[in-house]
Amino acid sequence: xxxxxxxxxxxxxxxxxxxxxxxxxxxxxxxxxxxxxxxxxxxxxxxxxxxxxxxxxxxxxxxxxxxxxxxxxxxxxxxxxxxxxxxxxxxxxxxxxxxxxxxxxxxxxxxxxxxxxxxxxxxxxxxxxxxxxxxxxxxxxxxxxxxxxxxxxxxxxxxxxxxxxxxxxxxxxxxxxxxxxxxxxxxxxxxxxxxxxxxxxxxxxxxxxxxxxxxxxxxxxxxxxxxxxxxxxxxxxxxxxxxxxxxxxxxxxxxxxxxxxxxxxxxxxxxxxxxxxxxxxxxxxxxxxxxxxxxxxxxxxxxxxxxxxxxxxxxxxxxxxxxxxxx
Amino acid sequence: xxxxxxxxxxxxxxxxxxxxxxxxxxxxxxxxxxxxxxxxxxxxxxxxxxxxxxxxxxxxxxxxxxxxxxxxxxxxxxxxxxxxxxxxxxxxxxxxxxxxxxxxxxxxxxxxxxxxxxxxxxxxxxxxxxxxxxxxxxxxxxxxxxxxxxxxxxxxxxxxxxxxxxxxxxxxxxxxxxxxxxxxxxxxxxxxxxxxxxxxxxxxxxxxxxxxxxxxxxxxxxxxxxxxxxxxxxxxxxxxxxxxxxxxxxxxxxxxxxxxxxxxxxxxxxxxxxxxxxxxxxxxxxxxxxxxxxxxxxxxxxxxxxxxxxxxxxxxxxxxxxxxxxx
Numbered sequence: 230x231x232x233x234x235x236x237x238x239x240x241x242x243x244x245x246x247x248x249x250x251x252x253x254x255x256x257x258x259x260x261x262x263x264x265x266x267x268x269x270x271x272x273x274x275x276x277x278x279x280x281x282x283x284x285x286x287x288x289x290x291x292x293x294x295x296x297x298x299x300x301x302x303x304x305x306x307x308x309x310x311x312x313x314x315x316x317x318x319x320x321x322x323x324x325x326x327x328x329x330x331x332x333x334x335x336x337x338x339x340x341x342x343x344x345x346x347x348x349x350x351x352x353x354x355x356x357x358x359x360x361x362x363x364x365x366x367x368x369x370x371x372x373x374x375x376x377x378x379x380x381x382x383x384x385x386x387x388x389x390x391x392x393x394x395x396x397x398x399x400x401x402x403x404x405x406x407x408x409x410x411x412x413x414x415x416x417x418x419x420x421x422x423x424x425x426x427x428x429x430x431x432x433x434x435x436x437x438x439x440x441x442x443x444x445x446x447x448x449x450x451x452x453x454x455x456x457x458x459x460x461x462x463x464x465x466x467x468x469x470x471x472x473x474x475x476x477x478x479x480x481x482x483x484x485x486x487x488x489x490x491x492x493x494x495x496x497x498x499x500x501x502x503x504x505x506x507x508x509x510x511x512x513x514x515x516x517x518x519x520x521x522x523x524x525x526x527x528x529x530x531x532x533x534x535x536x537x538x539x540x541x542x543x544x545x546x547x548x549x550x551x552x553x554x555x556x
Numbered sequence: 557x558x559x560x561x562x563x564x565x566x567x568x569x570x571x572x573x574x575x576x577x578x579x580x581x582x583x584x585x586x587x588x589x590x591x592x593x594x595x596x597x598x599x600x601x602x603x604x605x606x607x608x609x610x611x612x613x614x615x616x617x618x619x620x621x622x623x624x625x626x627x628x629x630x631x632x633x634x635x636x637x638x639x640x641x642x643x644x645x646x647x648x649x650x651x652x653x654x655x656x657x658x659x660x661x662x663x664x665x666x667x668x669x670x671x672x673x674x675x676x677x678x679x680x681x682x683x684x685x686x687x688x689x690x691x692x693x694x695x696x697x698x699x700x701x702x703x704x705x706x707x708x709x710x711x712x713x714x715x716x717x718x719x720x721x722x723x724x725x726x727x728x729x730x731x732x733x734x735x736x737x738x739x740x741x742x743x744x745x746x747x748x749x750x751x752x753x754x755x756x757x758x759x760x761x762x763x764x765x766x767x768x769x770x771x772x773x774x775x776x777x778x779x780x781x782x783x784x785x786x787x788x789x790x791x792x793x794x795x796x797x798x799x800x801x802x803x804x805x806x807x808x809x810x811x812x813x814x815x816x817x818x819x820x821x822x823x824x825x826x827x828x829x830x831x832x833x834x835x836x837x838x839x840x841x842x843x844x845x846x847x848x849x850x851x852x853x854x855x856x857x858x859x860x861x862x863x864x865x866x867x868x869x870x871x872x873x874x875x876x877x878x879x880x881x882x883x
Binding site for chain 2: 312316335338339341346349382
């Protein structure tokens with residue numbers, strides 16, 4: 230049966246959410262498992278695990294083979310959100326209180342730890358001839374995410390970043406989980422070496438586009454759709470694509486006006502609007518959109534070693550979905 | 557070559573510390589890996605990984621086979637210390653500043669995460685016919701530790717705990733890593749099912765004795781030897797063996813005087829001395845020492861299915877070492 234991408238996404242999303250909750254349904258004490266369940270039941274697009282399963286299918290495997298690994302990956306993703314929200318002092322996530330706001334920091338640290346360990350427990354069920362290879366790549370991937378988060382925090386203190394610095398950071402912090410998802414999915418599906426490499430690149434490139442889109446949404450999205458406050462990256466002093474690009478522009482007067490807004494304390498909603506206007510004038514919003522388009526085009530090219538099939542079609546359509554997302 | 561236990565411990569400890577640092581020597585950025593290296597280079601007895609290696613050897617394996625798993629386990633142990641220190645607001649660990657004091661909470665959360673992931677990376681190198689089983693038990697063990705830590709935090713708010721509640725908590729929070737160490741070591745060494753079960757029980761029982769000893773040291777140790785402030789459990793409101801035992805005594809007057817000291821804010825060094833004296837009068841210090849002795853005797857009995865060999869001898873001697881430890 231051939232599904233449209235929307236149908237396929239719905240089916241996989243439902244399976245992943247269901248299986249993920251099953252892993253933690255019976256857990257005790259509630260002081261640990263209730264926050265864990267809260268963390269994973271906020272919804273979310275389940276993009277990374279779906280990518281893992283589509284990658285598995287695209288090289289000849291079945292999505293069901295990859296469900297445990299997909300669930301593991303989504304747990305890892307939620308672990309990073311829970312811990313990052315503590316580090317970034319974020320109060321809202323997907324329109325709800327973050328864990329450390331709803332409970333406290335200790336609870337959130339521990340729930341994040343629990344999610345990571347449960348992810349590895351789920352991963353231990355993957356049945357392939359060489360599971361160590363999956364474990365290794367999975368762990369290398371998460372380690373890179375930690376490195377990326379460390380860079381992100383370190384960058385908050387720096388004011389001299391180039392776009393290359395920025396790309397190094399997001400390639401680790403964000404794109405790596407997409408890369409690892411596609412890579413591990415292709416390994417589980419029994420893909421050839423060149424297919425595994427191609428899928429890894431596809432995920433990495435898609436992930437880069439996804440993060441720049443995320444940076445863009447922080448300033449151009451509708452607050453209700455986004456589920457968090459507009460301009461929260463600005464207020465945090467985050468070094469997004471937008472900031473790094475704009476502050477490296479040659480027009481000194483525009484850069485001076487931008488810095489003046491960014492140095493205000495607190496940064497008000499009016500400042501956020503003024504910054505948005507300045508980012509139009511520096512050409513930054515257009516540059517971000519161009520960079521996203523380029524990355525998505527490259528991602529599509531990387532799929533060349535994958536045979537034509539329904540899953541490959543879905544992987545191609547997924548690129549458009551990322552470009553069009555509003556939240 | 558037959559080594560004395562002291563020689564053997566030194567050799568294994570050296571190998572474990574060396575290998576652990578090698579795993580993180582080249583890592584970048586320094587903002588992540590320097591705190592990780594700091595966390596694992598505070599010394600420590602490396603008791604859990606040594607146990608894992610001795611368990612492997614006792615069932616016919618070689619300690620070298622189990623080095624990667626041992627290193628993984630010690631990284632996990634250090635991960636729990638780093639995160640627990642944040643949750644418990646502890647400033648000192650092994651005579652040095654804790655990570656979140658030396659750096660900050662974000663750095664400590666992330667370094668702990670990094671240690672846990674690096675542990676799994678090390679574990680992925682274990683070469684045995686059924687690595688999934690090691691992977692599963694390893695993850696189940698860490699999950700139990702998280703459950704135990706959640707209980708520990710929840711118990712801080714409760715004043716009606718029984719010794720059974722207490723034992724459930726320490727069996728998860730502390731004893732589980734010893735149990736899992738012995739279990740995983742025996743699996744890697746190719747032990748029979750009954751030997752794996754026996755080694756798991758040995759570790760669990762040793763671990764219970766170890767934690768009660770730890771509780772005892774908080775109040776009877778020499779501050780310099782211990783590397784942290786005497787009475788820190790008291791000040792934190794921790795439900796230790798001592799507190800749970802003493803507060804469940806029938807002598808209402810002693811309990812009243814104890815509660816009066818424990819409710820002071822702040823609890824001074826003089827209060828700690830007074831509490832120690834009260835714990836002598838309630839028979840609590842003796843009860844703790846008896847419980848430790850009983851657990852160590854049981855641990856020795858569990859070794860019955862293990863053939864007589866040098867490693868088994870070392871496992872027996874290890875019990876005495878735990879009973880005699882000062883820090």
